[in-house]
Structures are given as C-alpha cells and as structure tokens.
Amino acid sequence: MGKLAGKVAVVTGASKGIGAAIAKAFAAEGAAVVVNYASSKAGADAVAAAIGKSGGKAVAVRADVSKADQAKSLIDTAVKTFGRLDVLVNNSGVYAFSPIEAVTEDQYRKMFDTNVLGVLLTTQAAVEHLGAGGSVINISSAVTSLLPPQSAIYTGTKGAVDAITGVLAAELGPRKIRVNAINPGVVETEGTQSAGITGSEFESGIVAQTPLGRTGQPDDIAGVAVFLASDDARWLTGEKVTASGGLR
Numbered sequence: 001m002g003k004l005a006g007k008v009a010v011v012t013g014a015s016k017g018i019g020a021a022i023a024k025a026f027a028a029e030g031a032a033v034v035v036n037y038a039s040s041k042a043g044a045d046a047v048a049a050a051i052g053k054s055g056g057k058a059v060a061v062r063a064d065v066s067k068a069d070q071a072k073s074l075i076d077t078a079v080k081t082f083g084r085l086d087v088l089v090n091n092s093g094v095y096a097f098s099p100i101e102a103v104t105e106d107q108y109r110k111m112f113d114t115n116v117l118g119v120l121l122t123t124q125a126a127v128e129h130l131g132a133g134g135s136v137i138n139i140s141s142a143v144t145s146l147l148p149p150q151s152a153i154y155t156g157t158k159g160a161v162d163a164i165t166g167v168l169a170a171e172l173g174p175r176k177i178r179v180n181a182i183n184p185g186v187v188e189t190e191g192t193q194s195a196g197i198t199g200s201e202f203e204s205g206i207v208a209q210t211p212l213g214r215t216g217q218p219d220d221i222a223g224v225a226v227f228l229a230s231d232d233a234r235w236l237t238g239e240k241v242t243a244s245g246g247l248r
C-alpha cells in the first residue's frame with residue numbers, strides 16, 4: 001500500500017516544475033490529487049491525465065491562489081470531488097531577480113501576492129477541512145539562508161513563508177495539523193528556464209558550491225514532500241527541510 005493511500009491532496013502550481021513532480025509522486029503513493037494551475041490548462045490537464053493513465057486519481061482545477069474567492073473555490077472543489085482533504089502543498093510561486101535600483105512596485109506586488117498572500121489564503125481555506133493528521137507543506141527556498149544578491153523581493157517573500165510556517169505550526173499544532181517547509185536550492189524547471197537561470201553562469205557557480213555537484217531536479221523535491229505528507233513525518237512540525245544537495 002502506498003504511503004499516502006486514502007489521502008486527498010491539493011498541490012498548488014502543479015501544471016509544471018516542482019508542483020507537477022509532487023502531484024505525480026503523491027498519486028504514485030496512493031493519494032487523490034488536485035492539480036492546481038493559474039493559466040497553464042494544457043500543462044495541468046497533462047499532469048492529471050498522466051496520473052490517470054498510471055492508475056491514480058487526479059483532477060485539474062484553475063485558481064489564482066492570490067485571490068481569496070479562487071483559493072476557497074479550489075479547496076471546496078477538492079473536498080467536493082474527493083470527499084475530504086488531508087494535505088495542502090503551497091507550491092505556487094513566481095520569481096524574478098533585479099538589483100535594488102530596478103525593483104518595482106509591480107514586481108513586489110506580484111511576488112508577495114502569489115508567494116505570501118497565496119499561502120495565507122489557501123491555507124485559510126484548507127484549515128476548516130484538515131483534521132487531525134492533516135499536513136501543510138510550504139515550498140519556500142534555500143535563498144532564505146543563502147541570501148543571494150539581487151533577490152531582495154523574492155527572498156523577502158520566502159523569508160515570510162519560513163516565518164508563516166513556524167507560526168502556523170504553533171497555531172495549528174493543538175489541532176494535530178502539521179506545517180512544514182521545504183527549502184529547495186536551484187531546481188531545473190520551466191520557471192528556471194524562462195528566468196534564464198538554467199545554463200547560466202549563476203547556475204554553474206551554484207553547482208560548484210554544491211557538495212553533491214549538480215542542480216536539483218523536481219523529483220528530488222517530490223520525495224521530500226511525500227515524506228512530509230506521510231505518517232512517517234508525524235512528529236515533525238515547524239521544520240524547514242533544506243533540499244539543496246548540501247548547498248548552504
């Protein structure tokens with residue numbers, strides 16, 4: 001029996017990248033999965049179809065997590081479709097890098113709305129359905145300890161996610177709901193491709209400093225998410241799991 005058999009999970013931003021890998025890994029361990037996306041319907045449908053083809057259960061649901069009504073309807077759809085909710089992975093995120101001189105209000109609002117407000121709104125919608133044994137997993141980033149130059153807004157958002165993870169672990173612990181974060185190093189995804197990170201000098205610099213000597217792949221993160229969602233992690237809450245091949 002899979003490690004997540006009988007559980008229902010919502011994975012935000014699962015049309016591609018890390019979220020898609022987590023959705024597939026959850027389904028392979030027996031969870032029914034809601035594959036959320038904002039605009040990439042084809043990507044989300046393909047992830048849900050691949051899960052179905054492998055004998056799993058999944059449905060693709062559009063919702064902008066930074067909008068309260070959409071975050072709520074995402075969670076309501078999950079409960080309506082699969083009857084319960086056990087795991088929420090707050091993975092949706094956007095990133096862009098620029099020196100402080102080039103920071104704009106628009107960049108600030110886009111990144112904070114998606115990466116921070118989205119986590120708050122989706123978790124708020126989910127908590128009424130998560131019972132004892134429920135698990136929230138926030139995809140933060142290793143940038144919160146690496147503090148790379150030209151990432152003031154993005155690192156600011158993920159610093160907030162780390163803090164929110166700790167607060168909600170304390171707040172929801174008495175209800176036996178666990179809240180943990182995964183802090184990946186550079187992971188090759190559609191997002192890092194379009195941000196110009198994949199293949200860049202920045203990436204080779206990161207690899208040179210990484211003890212395991214490569215960049216991450218989405219599946220490297222998905223395995224950690226399966227662990228945190230499973231009962232194997234029943235005694236972990238408020239943790240930040242750095243998944244970076246040893247890069248510190």
Ligand SMILES: NC(=O)c1ccc[n+]([C@@H]2O[C@H](COP(=O)([O-])OP(=O)(O)OC[C@H]3O[C@@H](n4cnc5c(N)ncnc54)[C@H](OP(=O)(O)O)[C@@H]3O)[C@@H](O)[C@H]2O)c1
Pocket residue numbers: 012013014015016017018019036037038039040041043063064065066091092093094095114118139140141142183184185186187188189190191192
């Ligand atoms: N890749 C890395 O190196 C890395 C490292 C550390 C942390 N992370 C974090 O890991 C997460 C995933 O990153 P990734 O590289 O896999 O990104 P990605 O390939 O760009 O995928 C981002 C996902 O987020 C979704 N999304 C964006 N805005 C959304 C919104 N407002 N509402 C709902 N969904 C939204 C996208 O959906 P659509 O396609 O439909 O827009 C997509 O599914 C992010 O939180 C990121 O900060 C990534």
